[in-house]
Amino acid sequence: DFVMTQSPDSLAVSLGERATINCKSSHSILYSSNNMNYLAWYQQKPGQPPKLLIKWASSRESGVPDRFSGSGSGTDFTLTISSLQAEDVAVYYCQQYYSSPVTFGPGTKVEIK
Amino acid sequence: QVQLVQSGAEVKKPGASVKVSCKASGYTFTGNFMHWVRQAPGQGLEWMGVLNPTGGSTSYAQRFQGRVTMTRDTSTSTVYMELSSLRSEDTAVYYCARGGVRYSGDPFDYWGQGTLVTVSS
Numbered sequence: 001d002f003v004m005t006q007s008p009d010s011l012a013v014s015l016g017e018r019a020t021i022n023c024k025s026s027h028s029i030l031y032s033s034n035n036m037n038y039l040a041w042y043q044q045k046p047g048q049p050p051k052l053l054i055k056w057a058s059s060r061e062s063g064v065p066d067r068f069s070g071s072g073s074g075t076d077f078t079l080t081i082s083s084l085q086a087e088d089v090a091v092y093y094c095q096q097y098y099s100s101p102v103t104f105g106p107g108t109k110v111e112i113k
Numbered sequence: 114q115v116q117l118v119q120s121g122a123e124v125k126k127p128g129a130s131v132k133v134s135c136k137a138s139g140y141t142f143t144g145n146f147m148h149w150v151r152q153a154p155g156q157g158l159e160w161m162g163v164l165n166p167t168g169g170s171t172s173y174a175q176r177f178q179g180r181v182t183m184t185r186d187t188s189t190s191t192v193y194m195e196l197s198s199l200r201s202e203d204t205a206v207y208y209c210a211r212g213g214v215r216y217s218g219d220p221f222d223y224w225g226q227g228t229l230v231t232v233s234s
Contacts, residue, residue, distance in 0.1 A: 040220035042158075049208055049224035050158065061222070093158055100217040101174050102148075104158040 002027050002096050006105035012113040019081040021108045023094035028074045031098065038098035041070055041079045044107075045090045053092075054079065086112060115139040117209050117225035124231045130197040133228045135209030142190040143167045146212040148221060149183065149194045151205040161207075163216055164192055172216050199232045206230075 003026040013019045029038045037057035042050035052061050054070040057077055067082045081088055089112060094105040120134040135147065149161040162173035164183040171183045177196070185192045192209060206227040213219025 038218065042221075049210075049227055050221075051224070052220055052222050055220040055222075095158075095220065097217050097220055100163075100172060102160050102217055104160070106157045 001101055002029065002099055002103050004094055004096055004103050004105035006092075006094060006108050008108060009106070010109040010111065012111045013081075013084045014113045015086065016083050017113075019084050019088070019110055021079040021092050021094075021110070023072075023077040023079070023105050025075045025077075025096050027099075029096045029098035030074045037073050037077070038096055039070075039072070039077050040095045040097060041068075042093045042095065042104075043088075043090045044093065050093060081110070084110070084112070115211065115223045117211065117223055119207075119209060119225040119228045122229040122231070124233065125199050127200055127232055127234055129199050129232075130195060131199060131230050132193055132195040133207050133209075133230070135192045135194070135225050137190045137192070137211070140211075142187060145214065146216065146219075147183075147185075147192045148210045148212050149181075150208045150210055150221075152208070152227075153202070153205040156205075159205075161194070163212060165216075166192065196230075199230075201232050204230065204232045 005024045007022045039057040041054040044050040058070045069080050071078050091107045091109050093107050116138045118136045123131050125131050143166045148163045164171050166185050182195045208227050209225040210221035211223040
């Protein structure tokens with residue numbers, strides 16, 4: 001199975017400041033035939049299901065604010081929130097869907113400092 | 114709009130079975146695979162398996178093999194997840210989540226609201 005790790009486990013950022021979350025896969029999730037990274041980011045607020053924010057490592061879902069961006073390739077990926085807002089307090093998960101079973105990272109909790 | 118509406122919370126005794134439903138609407142039911150993901154209290158997300166609504170074929174995570182069964186009813190656009198031989202460690206919120214057109218290779222773009230299953234004697 002592909003093992004996904006995330007860092008940090010949690011972070012506290014001041015309103016308006018940048019938040020950066022890292023995700024690492026145990027194997028490359030870059031599919032050479034289409035040059036796509038099979039990596040998604042989800043946001044989960046308390047008592048709610050996860051919400052898809054970013055797919056293919058860097059493609060924002062419709063309606064997701066542009067302060068959220070994804071980058072990286074192969075095994076190392078980053079989710080950046082450029083200017084943290086109060087409504088961004090949540091747990092963020094990365095997911096690889098390159099290989100079955102799909103696997104998730106352990107999550108990163110983002111709070112306001 | 115796409116909606117996945119799950120059945121209500123369940124309380125079960127150890128050794129029993131539970132069957133959770135997920136009714137889909139707002140899209141062509143047979144056009145997307147449906148996944149099940151669970152989340153134990155305070156924990157992360159764990160993929161359980163996936164069902165192809167077109168033919169009903171399934172693929173399960175190894176750790177649930179023999180205990181989980183996923184089925185569908187195309188007449189009501191509903192998928193079901195049944196988990197047997199329940200133990201306390203199965204206490205979790207169970208989610209259905211819409212995938213793409215294959216077993217893997219697509220993210221999960223819509224999720225049900227979740228169904229809390231509590232296993233307690």
